[in-house]
Amino acid sequence: MTKAEFRLETLTCPACVSKIDTAVSNLEGVQSVKVLFNSSKVKVEFDNTKIDAEKIENTIKKLGYPVLSSKVS
Amino acid sequence: MIEYINKNKNMFTASSGILTAIGFASGLFGNVEIKNMLLLAASITGGIPIMLKAFQALRLRVFSIELLVIIAIAGALFIGEYTESSVVAFLFLFGAYLEARTLEKTRSSLKELMDLAPLEAEVLREGKAVTIPVEEVEIGDRVVLRSGSKVPVDGKILVGKAYINEAAVTGESVPASKSEGDWVYSGTLVDNGYIEFEAERIGDDTTFAKIIELVEEAQESKTSAEKFLNKFARYYTPAVIILSVIVYLITRNIRLSITFLVVACPGALVIGAPVSNVAGIGNGAKHGVLIKGGEVMERLSKVNAAVFDKTGTLTRGCPEVSSIAAFNGWNENELLGLAASAETISEHHLGQAIIKEAEARGIELSPVSNGEIIKGSGISVYAGNHKLLLGNRKLIKDNSISIPEDVLKSADKKEKDGNTVVFAAVDGKIAGLFAIMDQIREDAKSALENLRRNGIKKIVMLTGDNSQTARLIASQLNIDEVYAELMPQDKVGQVKKLKKEGYVVAMAGDGINDAPSIAAADIGFAMGKSGTDVSMETADVVLMADKLSQLSHAYVLSKATIKNMKQNTYFAVAVVFILLMGVLSGNVHLASGMFIHEASVLLVILNAMRLIGYKSA
Known part of the structure; x- marks a missing residue:
């Protein structure tokens, strides 16, 4: 199980949370997603044999939320 | 694109x-x-x-x-x-x-906190000081700190002495003196001094990283009102679309139905509660109070009975010499020096208090010989060419030394004031008394008064200590009810009893023995300075600097936050209502409706921002 944390540009609408949540949790290999609205972070747990952090980052970007930095552990 | x-x-x-x-x-x-x-x-x-x-x-x-x-x-x-x-x-x-x-x-309070995160560290590798990014510090590394440097990771001081500003962790900006054996925490700042310490907790395990995580998660945890509004918003938006279609079908007026669409946007209603909450939690974090989320905030604001453990919570938890009386031609400091030197052979906490007092007064200790610990009464020691006895009445009596009337009177008085008295006899004659007391924290009285002023109806003290000392402290602090000589399970019983009487109960304690009653209360306060993970994780509110003034701040802050949240919600509902009325009566149009809508959103955010600088005292 790999954990990744993405820092996004400031999230402003609570609706963004459900958008990111739905999109990322629909990816294959993603176990859990937590979107922190107030700190503008996305915490993801995933199976690194099925998906990598870069792919998750791209999904978030495609939704229209620029990723400022990411941390994988 | x-x-x-x-x-x-x-x-x-x-x-x-x-x-x-x-x-x-x-x-x-x-x-x-x-x-x-x-x-x-x-x-x-x-x-x-x-x-x-x-x-x-x-x-x-x-x-x-x-x-x-x-x-x-x-x-x-x-x-x-x-x-x-x-x-x-x-x-x-x-x-x-x-x-x-x-x-x-x-959200700036949290950001300010995060900006305090250290970036690099100076460590000794192969005898040389090298500067590396903080992520590369390993457990066991010897880290060097100089005046002005930021502590990169948690660890215990090996050599050196320094004043450290721990505001990042405790919210307390008066620098603390630290030396060999003391813990230093990541994110704190060396005011002046030089220290070398061994890295023991790194990365996400440091106290600072845990605080950030706790605050982040707390800001996400929603109040019940917020949860309701979120659910509401999910159905509200499609419902508005359907309604506007119905409005069109009835009135055949496109203008009216699209105006309806715009003014019914749930803006201020959805954002009003969360912004208050975030600003409130952020204010707490800046003052060294970690309030774990919106639900805790809500419950805390409803508390009307406060229960305190005595030792370590209302009192400092470490006995101190409150006064010294010297007789028979001895002078206070001389006697203290002699007694402190003698007590170095004992590990009794009363003896430690005497040694601490001597150190505080800058008195040097001299070597002693033939020390003997007499269980249950005291010690007997040779210092220089004197024979010294230190202990309770029994020790003095057993050595058939008579206690003069005036000494006896003075001892009785000190005991009535809540002290434990240690007698000192030199060469077979009474030389003095040490009155030792576990002192009340200096902010206890004002904190309790603040609580009472802001809506706490009942203050209760629970302690395992004897009832005479307990009653004395209770009367000094105006505590309503005291229960002494309790076992941990009795404390839980008292908390449960209060809850049954209909009170919303907050419990504050420090030691492991308080953990069950903290868990049983509606709101549990834990002292976090000792940095134990257990207390930080189980409590609802963590006081990072162990200060009772932080406890009263948390309580008053929660009331202010909930009030702010209510203002925002009522305001938002009123705006939606007025707008709808305006649309139906033809006074509000598309552009003006949008303007009022956006202005109301900004107003609720500005209202919440007042909480950032909120002060309780």
Whole structure:
């Protein structure tokens, strides 16, 4: 199980949370997603044999939320 | 393309604003054609980023506010109301921009905290000091700290002495003196001094990283009102679309139905409660009080009975010499020096108090010999050419030394004041008394008064200590009820009893023996200075500097936060209601409706921002 944390540009609408949540949790290999609205972070747990952090980052970007930095552990 | 639009949203906002302005200006000169062209261009420029967001959300089957707005803009264009469509598009984008800016401010406390995170560390590797990024520090590394440097990781001091500003962890900005054996915490700042310490907790395990995580999670945890509003919003938006269609079917008036769409946007209602909460939790974190989320905030504001453990919570938890009386020609400091030297052979906490007092007064200790510990009474020691006895009455009696009347009287008085008295006899004669007391924390009285002023109806003290000392402290602090000589399970019983009587109970304690009663209370306060993970994880509110003034601040802050949240919610509901009335009576139009809507959102954010600088005293 790999954990990744993405820092996004400031999230402003609570609706963004459900958008990111739905999109990322629909990816294959993603176990859990937590979107922190107030700190503008996305915490993801995933199976690194099925998906990598870069792919998750791209999904978030495609939704229209620029990723400022990411941390994988 | 999508990324480009999102990145340059501000440019779209500005262009649509400028186009709208020029459009109006040319309208003033009677150029209706040019005006309409410009306003159409403004509507489209502003509409593109809104439509994009609406579309992206819709693809994930989420009905967003943007969807409502874009339908309204399209509707206005359709009936040829270019003025309205351009103003709506611009105001919506501009409002969102202002909201983002002000929202950042309500979150600023957490950001300020995160900015305190250390970036690099100076460590000794192969005897040489090298500077490395903080991520590369390993457990066991010897870390060097100089005046002005930031502590990179947690660890115990090996050599050196320094004053450290621990505001990042405790909220307390008066520098603390630290030396060999003391813990230093990541994120704190060396005021002056030099230290070498061994790294023991790194990365996400440091106290500082845990605080950040706790605050982050706390800000996400929602109050029950917020949870309700979130659920509500999910059905509200599609419901508004359906309603506006119904309005159209009944009235056959496109104008009215699209105005209805815009004014019914749930903006201030959805954002009002969370911003108050975030600002409140942020204020707490800045003062060294970690309140774990909106639900805790809500419950804390309802507390009306406070239960305190005595030792370590209301008192400092370490006995101190409160007074010394010297007799028979001895002088205070001489006697203290002798007694402290003698007590070095004992590990009794009363003996430690005497040694600490001597150190505080700068008295040097001398070597002693033939020390003997007499269980249950005291010690007997040779210091220089004197024979010294230190202990309770029994020790003095057993050595058949008589206690003069005046000494006896003075001892009785000290004991009545809540002290434990240690007798000192030198060469067979009484030389003095040490009165030792576990002192009340200096902020206890004002903190309890503050609690009472703000709505606590009952203050209770529980202790395992004897009832005479307990009663004395209780009367000094105006505590309503005291229960002494309790076992941990008795404390739980008292908390449960209060709850049964209908009180909402907060419990504050420090040691492991208080953990069950902290868990049993509606709100558990834990002292976090000792940095034990257990207390930080189980309690609802953590006081990072172990200060009772922080406890009263937390309580008053929670009341202010909940009040702020209510103001925002009532205000938002009132605005929606007034707008709907205005639309139905024909007084509010599309553009003015959008303006009022955006202004109300900004007002609730500004209202919440007042909490950031809130002070309880």
